[in-house]
Amino acid sequence: MNIHLLLAGVADIRYPLHAIAVADVDRLEETGHTRRILSPYDESALELALKLRDSEPDLRLVVHLLSGPNDERLLQTVAAHKPDHLEALALLPCAPWDACLTACQLASALQAELDDHSLLLVGREFGDLDGGNLPAALAVQMGLPLLSRVQYLRWDSDGRCWSLRERGTQEEWTLVETPCLVSVSNDKRSKLRHPLMKNVMLARKASYASRRVQISRAAGLQLGSLQIPAERQRGDHCTLLTGDVSQQVESLRACLVGSGADVP
Amino acid sequence: MKSNDLTVIAVAPNRWQVSALEDVLAAAQRVGGSAQARFGCLLLGHPEPERERLALEAGACTVWTLDPGEADAEDYEMWAAVALAALESSQLWSTPRRVVLLPPGAAGEELCARIAAGNGSVAAGRCEDIRVLDGQLQFDREGWGGRLSLSLITAANDLCACLRADKPSYPGRRMEARLMPLEHEPAPRPQRQIEYRETSEKLPPIESVKTLVCGGRGVNEAGFALLERLAEALDGSLAGSLPAVDAGMVPAYRQVGVSGKFVRPDVYFAVGVSGTPQHLAGISADTRIVALNSDPEAPIFRVADVGVVNDWETILPALLEALGPG
Numbered sequence: 035m036n037i038h039l040l041l042a043g044v045a046d047i048r049y050p051l052h053a054i055a056v057a058d059v060d061r062l063e064e065t066g067h068t069r070r071i072l073s074p075y076d077e078s079a080l081e082l083a084l085k086l087r088d089s090e091p092d093l094r095l096v097v098h099l100l101s102g103p104n105d106e107r108l109l110q111t112v113a114a115h116k117p118d119h120l121e122a123l124a125l126l127p128c129a130p131w132d133a134c135l136t137a138c139q140l141a142s143a144l145q146a147e148l149d150d151h152s153l154l155l156v157g158r159e160f161g162d163l164d165g166g167n168l169p170a171a172l173a174v175q176m177g178l179p180l181l182s183r184v185q186y187l188r189w190d191s192d193g194r195c196w197s198l199r200e201r202g203t204q205e206e207w208t209l210v211e212t213p214c215l216v217s218v219s220n221d222k223r224s225k226l227r228h229p230l231m232k233n234v235m236l237a238r239k240a241s242y243a244s245r246r247v248q249i250s251r252a253a254g255l256q257l258g259s260l261q262i263p264a265e266r267q268r269g270d271h272c273t274l275l276t277g278d279v280s281q282q283v284e285s286l287r288a289c290l291v292g293s294g295a296d297v298p
Numbered sequence: 299m300k301s302n303d304l305t306v307i308a309v310a311p312n313r314w315q316v317s318a319l320e321d322v323l324a325a326a327q328r329v330g331g332s333a334q335a336r337f338g339c340l341l342l343g344h345p346e347p348e349r350e351r352l353a354l355e356a357g358a359c360t361v362w363t364l365d366p367g368e369a370d371a372e373d374y375e376m377w378a379a380v381a382l383a384a385l386e387s388s389q390l391w392s393t394p395r396r397v398v399l400l401p402p403g404a405a406g407e408e409l410c411a412r413i414a415a416g417n418g419s420v421a422a423g424r425c426e427d428i429r430v431l432d433g434q435l436q437f438d439r440e441g442w443g444g445r446l447s448l449s450l451i452t453a454a455n456d457l458c459a460c461l462r463a464d465k466p467s468y469p470g471r472r473m474e475a476r477l478m479p480l481e482h483e484p485a486p487r488p489q490r491q492i493e494y495r496e497t498s499e500k501l502p503p504i505e506s507v508k509t510l511v512c513g514g515r516g517v518n519e520a521g522f523a524l525l526e527r528l529a530e531a532l533d534g535s536l537a538g539s540l541p542a543v544d545a546g547m548v549p550a551y552r553q554v555g556v557s558g559k560f561v562r563p564d565v566y567f568a569v570g571v572s573g574t575p576q577h578l579a580g581i582s583a584d585t586r587i588v589a590l591n592s593d594p595e596a597p598i599f600r601v602a603d604v605g606v607v608n609d610w611e612t613i614l615p616a617l618l619e620a621l622g623p624g
């Protein structure tokens with residue numbers, strides 16, 4: 035088996051957003067201090083790929099990172115985990131708000147690289163502008179079966195790979211048959227490890243491959259305008275429950291019970 | 299735009315929670331209302347008269363039903379194939395523009411992408427508003443963690459989308475409303491090898507309760523054990539923010555937020571949740587938020603209806619005691 039991993043990155047929510055403007059109907063302009071980091075779903079997908087490789091060292095891990103602001107830093111972050119190959123994919127035009135176009139571009143970039151033994155991993159959301167459509171759009175575009183919102187992947191003693199998804203009162207373990215696309219959700223078991231310092235240093239010195247994919251499409255989605263979303267209105271201002279602990283608890287109890295909850 | 303220029307079709311599989319149908323009906327009412335278009339509803343799966351009634355009472359002009367036989371709720375490929383077969387039926391397509399709405403949330407978004415890929419329509423995915431302006435379909439999508447909203451425009455006539463709206467209203471059945479069964483024989487597909495194992499989960503799904511208790515990063519394992527007891531005592535359920543899911547406090551399908559579930563309980567009790575836009579995007583605007591947080595400056599207090607500034611360690615045990623044995 036070989037693993038191809040698609041990563042997109044998101045703007046770090048711990049910092050104010052950099053300047054973004056609509057430059058054209060198909061182009062956003064991002065300036066200022068752009069801090070793009072791996073999203074929680076990118077991280078989970080990377081960790082699951084690394085876990086599979088830990089116990090199957092012959093497995094080849096190829097990472098394709100969507101090109102964008104501060105590529106270099108993000109490539110270094112990923113490289114510190116020592117994939118067998120890492121490249122930046124520059125989509126032209128880059129329209130991550132348009133899942134159909136993006137899926138079409140990614141499929142064209144990946145189709146020739148995947149074979150019958152390939153597992154394609156992607157976070158369950160692809161970057162800052164995916165409306166949750168990209169993994170399924172890509173699966174349809176590439177004609178691959180999709181295992182969605184997978185929380186964990188593991189080998190069994192016969193060397194078969196199983197994927198886990200929790201559903202209500204059940205764990206669902208599905209046998210992964212390649213070729214296949216797996217979209218990965220966040221989970222305690224897929225928290226991204228810290229790379230070795232030695233590898234972090236090596237990653238800073240390395241240079242990385244980059245590939246351009248040029249495909250456009252008629253009747254896609256055009257950019258209109260950008261606005262700051264209005265804060266949702268939710269009735270009156272917050273009533274803070276005052277008093278000592280027992281008074282706070284009593285008011286809280288009355289409020290939770292009185293507003294719809296039934297206490298036996 | 300004249301009302302007969304646009305068809306809005308709300309699609310929901312009957313195997314999904316009834317709240318998914320309500321969500322999509324609310325979305326259809328909103329799009330239909332702002333575009334002055336009538337809407338229909340496509341119910342997939344074994345007939346459920348109660349759901350048909352809900353759709354009719356919500357004002358659907360036509361409720362189409364299509365039963366593909368035995369079906370797993372999460373077999374999205376199959377649901378998409380069935381929806382596509384129904385949507386192809388000329389009876390549904392009588393206007394120049396069509397908006398197909400799926401329930402908000404990850405499952406609806408997957409179905410949305412599959413339907414769009416299957417019939418060549420534009421996948422709008424998760425969006426906040428859909429309208430027709432200057433003869434073109436437009437919608438808004440929040441990006442960058444809900445910090446900016448992008449308006450997107452398409453010259454295409456067909457759009458598939460998941461719109462997060464508030465509760466639907468039930469004005470009553472229209473005079474001309476009708477129920478129309480459709481037929482479709484799904485093509486056989488290769489079976490996957492799946493093994494199921496029982497978990498210790500006993501709380502109901504988070505979309506189906508009136509009271510939802512939610513824990514965030516500020517709550518540890520002992521705190522989540524108290525929250526679980528509280529959810530039981532209140533006949534509700536337990537959710538978590540993304541960091542709570544990452545920490546293994548609750549499973550991923552209990553995550554609320556922009557990339558988690560969209561919920562509409564009457565009361566949402568947020569404990570140790572700061573109130574980021576990514577989290578709040580998963581809570582309906584008509585839900586009453588009650589917040590418990592040790593930080594008086596926490597943003598959750600800007601959107602909560604009722605707030606308690608204190609530690610959960612102090613409040614939760616006393617609250618459970620006050621609620622009595624459960």
Ligand SMILES: Cc1cc2nc3c(=O)[nH]c(=O)nc-3n(C[C@H](O)[C@H](O)[C@H](O)COP(=O)(O)OP(=O)(O)OC[C@H]3O[C@@H](n4cnc5c(N)ncnc54)[C@H](O)[C@@H]3O)c2cc1C
Pocket residue numbers: 044047073074159443513514515516517538539540541542553554555556557558559569570571572573574576577580590591592593596608609610611
């Ligand atoms: C692509 C992407 C998608 C995301 N999707 C989601 C999503 O769907 N849902 C989601 O929730 N997040 C999502 N996030 C994460 C989001 O950005 C925030 O990190 C998250 O919402 C914060 O969760 P929190 O409020 O639990 O944690 P924090 O923001 O860390 O807040 C913890 C709170 O606990 C309080 N606290 C601490 N100790 C106590 C105590 N003893 N008693 C009471 N209160 C205490 C603190 O004052 C603080 O306000 C997403 C992020 C990205 C990048």
